[in-house]
Amino acid sequence: MLKKNHGFTLVEVLTVVAIAGIMLMIAAPNFASLSADSRAFSAVNGIARDLMYARNQAVNNMTTVAVCPLAGGSACTAEWSKGVDVFIDTNENDKLDTGETLLKSGSAFHESDQVSFAQKSVRFGADGLTRNVSGSAILYYCDDKESVKKGVVISSSGRAKVADKSAISKCSG
DSSP states (O other): OOOOSOOHHHHHHHHHHHHHHHHHHHHHHHHHHHHHHHHHHHHHHHHHHHHHHHHHHHHHHTOOOEEETTTSBBBBSOGGGOOOOOEEEEOOSBBOOTTEEEEOOOOOTTTOOOESSSOEEEEEEEOOBBOOOOOOEEEEOOTTTTEEEEEEEEEEEEOOOEGGGGGGSSSOO
């Protein structure tokens, strides 16, 4: 009596591997853009949360709170890619002075991404309004190829929200 073989032939296995390889090559570029989009989405939502947190702390503590990149120092810089820090800035000089409290320290964003804002800080007063933003301003976040463009709109009323895609047409203020 002949035994029936169970399994696959070498030709069948190689065919399946070849088809899977072709499908993976087609899908790989889409995974890269998905990763960049996900990274930008997470970063922009984190920035919006930090701004809302700063506004909340300003109102709760009845003082001025600044949001800016300290970049390892004590003074605000324009290097928004270095991360966003939140601190009490009672004298509104955009510096973390002795006696002022660092409320939150952020880490740098992805090294290939661009983060830009027209100002070096956003300050919230005890009333929740911004002290140095008139009208509204946009903080831009883009990937290195500028294929992913996101942003946070900050209004003078102190409200921060993630911008609609239609509002972001460029990658700098």
